[in-house]
Every structure is written in structure tokens, then in C-alpha cells.
Amino acid sequence: MPIVEIDYEKCTFCGTCIRVCPRRLFNEINGEKVEYGDPKSMCIRCGHCVARCPEDAIIYEDMGESYEFSDVNHPERILSYENLFKFLQAHRSIRRYKKEKVSEELLQKVFKAMQWAPTGRNMRSESFIIISDEEQLKTLSDAIQKTLTEDKSWGWLYGERLANLAKEFRSPVYFDAPHLIIVYSQLFTDIGIQNIANIITYGRLAAHSLGLGTCWNGWTQAAIEIDPKIMKLAGFRAKKLGAFTIGYPDVTFYRTPPRSFKHVKGLT
Numbered sequence: 001m002p003i004v005e006i007d008y009e010k011c012t013f014c015g016t017c018i019r020v021c022p023r024r025l026f027n028e029i030n031g032e033k034v035e036y037g038d039p040k041s042m043c044i045r046c047g048h049c050v051a052r053c054p055e056d057a058i059i060y061e062d063m064g065e066s067y068e069f070s071d072v073n074h075p076e077r078i079l080s081y082e083n084l085f086k087f088l089q090a091h092r093s094i095r096r097y098k099k100e101k102v103s104e105e106l107l108q109k110v111f112k113a114m115q116w117a118p119t120g121r122n123m124r125s126e127s128f129i130i131i132s133d134e135e136q137l138k139t140l141s142d143a144i145q146k147t148l149t150e151d152k153s154w155g156w157l158y159g160e161r162l163a164n165l166a167k168e169f170r171s172p173v174y175f176d177a178p179h180l181i182i183v184y185s186q187l188f189t190d191i192g193i194q195n196i197a198n199i200i201t202y203g204r205l206a207a208h209s210l211g212l213g214t215c216w217n218g219w220t221q222a223a224i225e226i227d228p229k230i231m232k233l234a235g236f237r238a239k240k241l242g243a244f245t246i247g248y249p250d251v252t253f254y255r256t257p258p259r260s261f262k263h264v265k266g267l268t
């Protein structure tokens with residue numbers, strides 16, 4: 001159980017924890033005491049009680065660190081919409097990489113950001129793998145190219161495209177990127193894939209903020225859906241997965257590509 005108890009030396013019985021807990025695991029006793037009770041382990045470890053308690057009186061374990069910094073309550077002061085939107089506009093899928101590997105220090109920062117992504121019921125049940133060995137990436141790329149090319153549904157779409165890329169890249173599926181990150185889950189429901197997509201988006205944006213480039217690799221996912229044995233080549237087993245390449249970009253963009261704006265039902 002991650003929330004252990006309330007520190008009554010600090011607690012002022014303000015009741016914030018009672019109101020903030022999505023599972024209502026804190027109870028008011030006789031209008032003057034707050035108690036934590038989680039007989040069925042219903043806590044989802046969202047940590048909102050820890051984040052909201054004005055007295056820092058929630059004692060927890062095994063949940064990682066909680067951070068205090070200025071503007072923790074005002075994310076809009078940390079990053080304005082204008083800067084965020086420019087950042088998003090400048091965020092491109094990178095299909096040209098330098099050969100240079102990314103340092104473990106930077107990769108750890110990307111994984112740290114990914115592990116801050118919200119997941120359904122705060123389950124955080126996804127796992128991570130990074131493949132940096134050129135030969136292993138080539139083996140995977142070859143298997144994925146073969147599977148997609150021979151597949152009745154995908155062959156017409158990707159066969160020729162990947163054959164063309166193979167004229168230029170040793171690992172055409174990965175554009176010879178130095179690393180491939182795979183996020184995978186044993187959940188077979190849609191929530192599994194939604195969690196993965198969310199995590200990957202956090203990782204890609206973090207990578208971009210570090211001067212790295214990434215490209216989501218739907219080909220890996222599509223090929224594994226057709227032939228799950230490909231997972232063995234990457235060293236994992238899962239029900240759902242998502243993958244992206246990562247490395248130093250070797251490409252110059254002079255402007256953003258155009259994007260037509262879709263009408264939003266309910267707005268003028």
C-alpha cells in the first residue's frame with residue numbers, strides 16, 4: 001500500500017485529502033479527525049493527496065519522489081501557450097539521423113519524461129526497451145520489411161516504398177537511426193495502446209527539447225500484429241506496443257509544413 005498513513009504532527013484536519021482522493025480513501029472521523037483507510041488496496045497511486053496536502057502530512061512509500069518547485073501550481077508560467085505552440089509546430093518526424101549514438105544521460109532524460117506520462121487508472125504497467133545494436137536493428141528491419149511486403153493488406157502500400165528506402169538505408173524501416181525505443185504492455189484492451197501512445201508522445205517531445213529527433217514507427221507495430229514472432233528478435237513479449245526511432249537529426253527545415261485546420265463541431 002503506497003500511502004502509509006497521515007502524519008498527525010503536521011495534519012490540521014483541513015480535509016483536502018478527503019476531497020481530492022479519486023477513490024475517497026480518506027475519511028473524516030467525528031468532524032475533527034481525518035483517517036486513511038484502504039482495506040481493499042484501492043489506491044491508484046495518483047499522488048494527488050501528496051500534491052495537494054498544504055502541510056505535506058501524507059506519508060507514502062514506494063511511489064518515487066515528489067517535487068516542489070516554484071510555479072508547480074502555475075504550469076502556464078513555466079511555458080506559455082505561444083512558446084508551447086511554436087515548439088509543437090517545430091516538432092517534426094525525423095527520417096535522417098547522424099550516426100552518432102545518444103549518450104545514456106540524455107536517453108535517461110527521455111525515459112524519465114516518458115514515465116511522467118499519465119496512464120489510465122494510473123496503472124503505469126508499460127515496459128520499455130531500447131535497441132542500439134546496428135545488427136539487431138538491421139535484423140528487425142529486414143523481418144519487418146519482409147512481413148509487410150508479403151502481407152495482403154499492407155504489401156501494396158509498403159512493399160515498393162520500403163524497397164526504395166532499402167536502396168539508401170541498411171535498415172530502411174528505421175532510416176538507420178542509432179536507437180529504437182519500444183514501449184510495450186501486457187494489457188490487451190484499447191487502454192493499453194492509449195497509454196503507450198501517450199507515453200511515446202511525452203518521450204518524443206522531451207527528446208525534441210534535448211535537441212534529439214524521433215520518428216514514430218508504426219511499421220514495427222503493424223508487422224508485429226501480423227507476425228508476433230518478430231518480438232523475439234527485439235527481445236520482448238507483449239499484447240500491445242509502440243515504437244519510435246531516436247537520434248541526432250541530420251536534416252534542416254526552413255519552415256513548418258502547412259496544416260489545414262479542421263472544423264470543430266460545436267465551435268464557429
Ligand SMILES: Cc1cc2nc3c(=O)[nH]c(=O)nc-3n(C[C@H](O)[C@H](O)[C@H](O)COP(=O)(O)O)c2cc1C
Pocket residue numbers: 091092093094095215216217218219220
Ligand atoms: C501513430 C503513428 C505512426 C507512424 N508511423 C510511421 C512509420 O511507420 N514510418 C514513418 O516514416 N513515419 C511514421 N509516422 C510519422 C507520420 O508520417 C508523421 O507524423 C506525419 O507525416 C506528419 O509529419 P510530422 O510528424 O513531421 O509533422 C507515424 C506517426 C504516427 C503518429
